[in-house]
Amino acid sequence: MNLLIDNIGELVTNVAGTGEGGPLGIRRRAALLVEDGQVAWLGPARYAPAADRRIDAGGGAVLPGFVDSHAHLVFAGDRAAEFNARMAGERYTGGGIRTTVAATRAAGDNTLRGTVGRLRAEALRQGTTTIEIKSGYGLTVADEARSLRIAAEFTTETTFLGAHVVPAEYADRPDDYVGLVCGPMLRAALPYAKWIDVFCERGAFDADHARAILTVGQAAGLGVRVHANQLGPGPGVRLGVELGAASVDHCTHLDDDDIEALASTVTTWVSEPESSSTVATLLPGAEFSTRSPYPDARRLLDAGVTVALATDCNPGSSYTSSMPFCVALAVREMRMTPAEAVWAATAGGARALRRDDIGVLRPGARADLTILDAPSYLHLAYRPGVPLISQVLHNGVPACQP
Numbered sequence: 150m151n152l153l154i155d156n157i158g159e160l161v162t163n164v165a166g167t168g169e170g171g172p173l174g175i176r177r178r179a180a181l182l183v184e185d186g187q188v189a190w191l192g193p194a195r196y197a198p199a200a201d202r203r204i205d206a207g208g209g210a211v212l213p214g215f216v217d218s219h220a221h222l223v224f225a226g227d228r229a230a231e232f233n234a235r236m237a238g239e240r241y242t243g244g245g246i247r248t249t250v251a252a253t254r255a256a257g258d259n260t261l262r263g264t265v266g267r268l269r270a271e272a273l274r275q276g277t278t279t280i281e282i283k284s285g286y287g288l289t290v291a292d293e294a295r296s297l298r299i300a301a302e303f304t305t306e307t308t309f310l311g312a313h314v315v316p317a318e319y320a321d322r323p324d325d326y327v328g329l330v331c332g333p334m335l336r337a338a339l340p341y342a343k344w345i346d347v348f349c350e351r352g353a354f355d356a357d358h359a360r361a362i363l364t365v366g367q368a369a370g371l372g373v374r375v376h377a378n379q380l381g382p383g384p385g386v387r388l389g390v391e392l393g394a395a396s397v398d399h400c401t402h403l404d405d406d407d408i409e410a411l412a413s414t415v416t417t418w419v420s421e422p423e424s425s426s427t428v429a430t431l432l433p434g435a436e437f438s439t440r441s442p443y444p445d446a447r448r449l450l451d452a453g454v455t456v457a458l459a460t461d462c463n464p465g466s467s468y469t470s471s472m473p474f475c476v477a478l479a480v481r482e483m484r485m486t487p488a489e490a491v492w493a494a495t496a497g498g499a500r501a502l503r504r505d506d507i508g509v510l511r512p513g514a515r516a517d518l519t520i521l522d523a524p525s526y527l528h529l530a531y532r533p534g535v536p537l538i539s540q541v542l543h544n545g546v547p548a549c550q551p
């Protein structure tokens with residue numbers, strides 16, 4: 150059983166050097182054949198092969214599904230009141246994480262599962278076909294393992310974030326908490342986790358603690374990601390580069406050395422995604438929701454750094470699951486072009502997860518894609534806040550339709 154998507158006005162492939170649009174590899178008046186969950190063929194619509202089923206894209210744009218490489222979906226509770234206080238002038242410090250930790254520990258498995266399922270479905274309706282999900286609101290051995298077990302029911306991209314903050318009961322003895330994370334908590338997390346992450350920030354974990362945790366996780370076989378340089382300058386980005394992290398995330402406060410370190414990891418601009426570069430993942434939903442200055446994406450791009458966009462979906466500092474919203478923010482507030490932002494939200498996210506089977510549409514890639522109710526990807530930034538995602542295919546299967 151195969152499926153032809155026909156009458157595509159603009160097909161964004163992210164195969165550089167084919168078609169128009171540089172890295173976006175745009176083809177016009179195209180068609181795409183899906184078979185066994187993969188892209189089997191793509192080319193001019195007039196040469197489209199026969200198929201068992203057909204979807205008419207109506208002349209709209211088709212893009213690779215969004216790859217949201219940074220999300221915190223396993224939590225309970227609501228922090229609307231904290232958001233309200235911030236919008237009335239209070240500053241964001243990250244301290245509210247402990248509020249969510251208390252609510253998450255008190256919640257039953259099905260409550261947590263229900264929240265992850267609801268947010269995963271919400272993201273899918275907005276075109277996100279791959280999502281990374283972190284733990285980090287349990288902060289006990291049992292609650293971190295449980296968070297990852299539930300996350301693994303929804304994605305293969307699971308991240309152990311036991312080092313999110315030092316929980317209140319360890320406030321006076323952070324070294325003991327780091328020992329717990331590196332030992333029993335990591336062992337309990339391993340069966341369900343693919344990645345390890347640390348919130349390396351003043352008030353969370355310093356460079357020594359972060360290095361200790363990431364190194365032991367890496368030795369146990371987990372890939373490295375870092376929450377770095379969000380609230381102020383710090384050692385997180387350079388530590389991530391030093392450890393060969395797939396991604397350093399936030400990157401709001403960078404100095405020249407940080408940018409140079411990131412740029413030095415990029416071997417060639419059009420290198421294949423399995424390359425070992427460290428991606429700078431920008432999370433503009435966090436700056437939006439904390440009313441903070443945005444990261445300087447232009448400076449990173451001009452230095453040749455690989456940039457990804459993700460939602461940072463979490464109940465405190467960025468409660469959005471919408472990649473189109475992040476694309477619009479990146480264009481309006483971070484001086485990215487629409488092409489750069491769309492690439493970063495698809496191929497960039499794939500590189501941040503060291504994946505070459507997603508974020509791209511070419512024969513053999515996963516048939517994860519979105520059909521827009523608009524003639525061009527440009528409309529994602531040009532028409533902010535408008536539900537332009539008309540259909541989503543996940544593993545070649547229509548995932549949701551209006």
Ligand SMILES: [Zn+2]
Pocket residue numbers: 219221376461
């Ligand atoms: Zn985060």
